[in-house]
Amino acid sequence: MLSPIPFSFESKFDSILKTHLVSKISESLSAYENPSFLAGFIWPKDFSKEQILDLKANFQQNLTSELSKALHSIPDFQNPVTSIYIDFTLNQITFHIQPVYIFGHYKKFSRTITQTFPYCFHCKGQSCRLCNFTGREPCESVQEIIAEPAQNLFQSNDNKFHGAGREDQDVRMLGNGRAFVLELIDPQKRSMDLSKLEQEINSKNQNKVEVIRLQYCLKAKIAEIKEAKFSKIYLAEVTGVKPFVKEKLLSLKNQTFELNQATPQRVQYRRAELIRKKRIKVLDIVPKTDCVFEIKLEAEAGAYIKEFISSDQNRTKPSLAELLNNVCDCTALDVLEIIEN
Ligand SMILES: [Zn+2]
Incomplete structure (x- = not known):
């Protein structure tokens, strides 16, 4: 997650505050591809209903339109890529960036690779003497093989791997492969060439893992592949x-x-x-x-x-x-x- 950023606020909703907020927000989001956004507000507790209605009609509207210019981004009330929450009770701005979802199929040609990140059996990832304080088993995983190059390409700092079922570590996955969705968390880039990613993964992992037909998808695809019974x-x-x-x-x-x-x-x-x-x-x-x-x-x-x-x-x-x-x-x-x- 992008960490929340503090801002100064002295109960004056004026153009100085607006400029101050716009510059803080654009600075934090400067590295992010930002096609659409929504700004949400938590107003000070001691303001009356009338004052808040006035703030919504004026301050909020102006700020949204200035953000749109500064971020080169379109306001979107339905499904914004970037949600910006401006909290005047905590004097803090928080962000939520929509993950990027990539759908594809993987094949696994090895009997030593797990599907998802291989947490240590003993400490479940907490780190212990048995895993040499790494929190993991020493084997590779399909998740890491696919997610590491994807995270680099999309400048994302974390990922979740959703498989349409799973096979044991010692079972090969052949044929047309198994469906999966890779969810990239807080990605800075959102529109990269997936055929390049596919090539990179496949050329580095011959005889281990192959991905096919990578494509962008919506979050709903995760539920779809989880529910499918094949x-x-x-x-x-x-x-x-x-x-x-x-x-x-x-x-x-x-x-x-x-x-x-x-x-x-x-x-x-x-x-x-x-x-x-x-x-x-x-x-x-x-x-x-x-x-x-x-x-x-x-x-x-x-x-x-x-x-x-x-x-x-x-x-x-x-x-x-x-x-x-x-x-x-x-x-x-x-x-x-x-x-x-
Ligand atoms: Zn351990």
Whole structure:
């Protein structure tokens, strides 16, 4: 956030005060691209209704039109990029700059990159001995790979990353990628060439992360991608502790299963405990060795694939472990496609 700036005010709403405010505000916003603005006022408490009506009709109107000239910006009462709050009770001006929202899809080709900033598991970002007082795990994240060059380009000091769901760190995200919105906080620039940003991210992160079809969007896009429920196609490598019975294994092909999945033990700390009913279809089975096969699945949004394989100690039913009468482990997993209708 832009820090609030103090101003001097001696209960005199005159042209000196107006000039003083206009210069303070233009100075603070000089680095910002400012296509539209709205000035809001908190008037002194001890003024009468009549006095305030008069201030609104005269002082406020004149100040707004002088700001418009000084900032080269249009007043906008509906959806201003810059909101300026002038508070005569605290003698302070605060600003709110609309974030820039960038919509795109990302692919992830690595099994060591997290989706969002990897806060330290122990201190949750507070900094502790275990993370060497960095507050983070030592791995990279899709969020940082995309946001760092974006923040530099837009001169923004912070960001939020909104993904349309997420995959685990060890899962690759292939196909057409996963939708996301990057929110850039307090950006000084707002109209940069996104194809250049796309090129920069992709050339620096080959074999790690790729972004496609970056475009500007509105805030509403975040809710839209968060609410969307898309089926996915996965490719999993399954390893058993003993050889699989080949006929049994191949008979799974083209079968559809209705799963009852209790909340996986590995996410119990952040998900409500409930039974989810999810449909999974087996598209293909390819044996690799006696004890290893690849399985291609189409799964309803929100199905837990690793647990469908292992059974998660019978918390998912049916499971491949149960169907194949073997102890099964998911030893590699890729999202091949998110089916956006
Ligand atoms: Zn820590």
